[in-house]
Amino acid sequence: MDAVQQEVTDIFLRTKALLQGHFVLRSGLHSGHFFQCAQVCQDMPAVERLGTLLKQKLGALPYDTVLAPAMGGLVIGQEVARQSKCRFIFAEKQNDVLVLRRGFTFRPGERVLVVEDVITRGGRVQECLAIVRQHGGTAVAVAVLVDRSAGQAKFDVPCLSLLEMSYPTYAADKLPEHLSRIPASKPGS
Helix, strand or coil, X not given: CCHHHHHXXXXXXXXXXXXXXXXXXXXXXXXXXXXXXXXXXXXXXHHHHHHHHHHXXXXXXXXXXXXXXXXXXXXXXXXXXXXXXXXXXXXXXXXXXXXCCCCCCCCCXXXXXXXXXXXXXXXXXXXXXXXXXXXXXXXXXXXXXXXXXXXXXXXXXXXXXXXXCCCCEECHHHCCHHHHCCCCECCCC
C-alpha cells in the first residue's frame, strides 16, 4: 500500500466510514465490509483532503463539469468541482433510475468528469456516463474514492481511484458460514 492509499485508509478508519459486519450492498451482493462514506463526509477537513488527493490523481485532465450520482457522490463530487473551480451538477433517482432534473443540461461536447464515492459493480457510474452522452456531453473520465470491484468494473473512459479495496462479495444464496450467522443490515449508499 502506497502512502496515499494508507492515508485514505486511515481517514476512513478514523471517521468510522469503513464498517465490519454483514451488509447488503446496493448491488444486492453481501459483504463483511461496508464503506459508509456518509460518515467521512461529516468531517469537512477529511472531505477537503480526499478531494485534494483525488484532484491530484486526475493530474492535468481537462473537464468543464463534474457530475455525481446522488446520494453517494454528492459531497466528494462537489468538493472536486470546488477545488477545480468548475461547475457541479448531479443526477438523482426517479423511479430507481438516475436522471438529470432541476434544469441541468450539457453544452454540446461539454467535457464531464463523473465522480462517485464507492463502486462495486459501477452501475450508477454507467448510468451517469449514459446521461452525459444522451444529453450531448463528452465523458472524459471517472474518479472514485474507493474501487472495491477488484478491477471488474469497466468503463469506456479512464477510471481513477484513491483506494482499491477488494473485499469479497457474495450472492445471497452463497454466503460463507461466518456471514450467514450475522444478521444482514443494509446501511444505504
